[in-house]
Amino acid sequence: MLLSALVALILTVLPLPRWLDVLRPAFLVLTVLYWSVNSPRTGGIALGFFAGLVLDVFQGPVLGEHALALALVTYMGVREHQRIRSKPAFQQALFVGAALAIYEFVLFAIDGWTGHPITSPLRWVHIVTGALIWPPAAAILAYGAGRRA
């Protein structure tokens, strides 16, 4: 679990050309969401909070911004984990898209309140790519989890 989070973090900060970077899904958010849905006991809101804190150090204007947004996303994941797990991949991806939208909106609101606004519409692009990449990402994570178990 921690290994996958570390890999996701590296994917998040890997330097990419600008157009690809805009399309880059929020890998760490997806990974943390996966664990909160599929293993709510071990990787839950605490994992989300600390992963968010790490993200804050890397890219947040204030400490706690990503932590709050990720705690909210993992809370939704943990709460609805049984309902989400039973759905086919397509419907899961819809839920993930909604969760990412809420995540990005929380960031957007906090950015605005703390006086670091980014109004560029490009910031919302990763919601779509994140939802699209969810089925393969979840499959990879499930494969990794299955092999270790």
Added chain:
Amino acid sequence: MAAFGTGAGRPLQQRGGSPGFRFTFFAVLAVIAMYLDQRQHYLEQVRYVLQAAAYPIQLAVSSPPAAWRWLKESFQTREALQAENARLRSQQRDLDVRTMRYEALARENGELRGLRAALPPVAERWLAAEVVTVQLNSLRHRVLLNRGASNGVFRGQAVLDETGLIGQTTHVGPWSAEVILITDPEHAVPVRIERTGLRTIAVGAGDISALALPYLPANADIKEGDVLVTSGLGGVFPEGYPVARVTEVHRDAVQPLAQVRAVPLAHVDTDQEVMLVWFKSDHPAAPARATASADGGVGELKHGDAAMQPQAVTRAAASPPPAPGQRP
């Protein structure tokens, strides 16, 4: 039956509090952290430690590009190296000649100003730093340098390259420092138009190759090709460093302000090596203390004062440029 009432038998929701309780707990923690970081700046120490912890990961991520550059350099041909060597040597000679002139000019200038001796250069000390190739935030223009507090880097330090201004440091860790570039929409640098001496503020346009000058009246004397240099106001950058060249001036009859855009002179987006500079605070060209004292003073700025936030557009716009009382 035996497990009834103990932790093992309880449904998931009951362990260590319900998800709702845990979420509330962590949300409150996050909000407190944000408040302390934003309003009180109590978390500088925490951030310092976290930044130190993050640095190995950042270095690891940036190592493949760095290794690639190293490989490319080590397989350069002899001819290429010789050509570069010759170019560097001629450049060195040019610079030497120019420095000779510079000494003479500085002395002459000192005499004209009625000073007994020529002033030493305003830059006291500088340190080369490498840009760690790691993505910080795609929509903010920030870069990470491989120098930090252990090299004496402080918050709000000017960062230059050989052609112009790059930005200033915002968060300093023990071995790394985050730099806000002058093109970041949150960054504003007080500038002077070199040709006319008109002072204004250059704000990052959010585009890696553009600055905007939003506070110039439509009848201001500015045209394409004008060079902008730092004005020395604002308390961070000393006077006279090149910043940008004006590329576009739009004057609209119905708009009271001119729309001016400029390109940074420094290679803001492609630089691998930059300079961190320490300035003499008692030099006439040093960052103006007059404005700095209004919101903290240069000395306090080093300790993460609120005033050391990247100069916010609103604040910079609100404070009128004071009279240049700096020159004797």
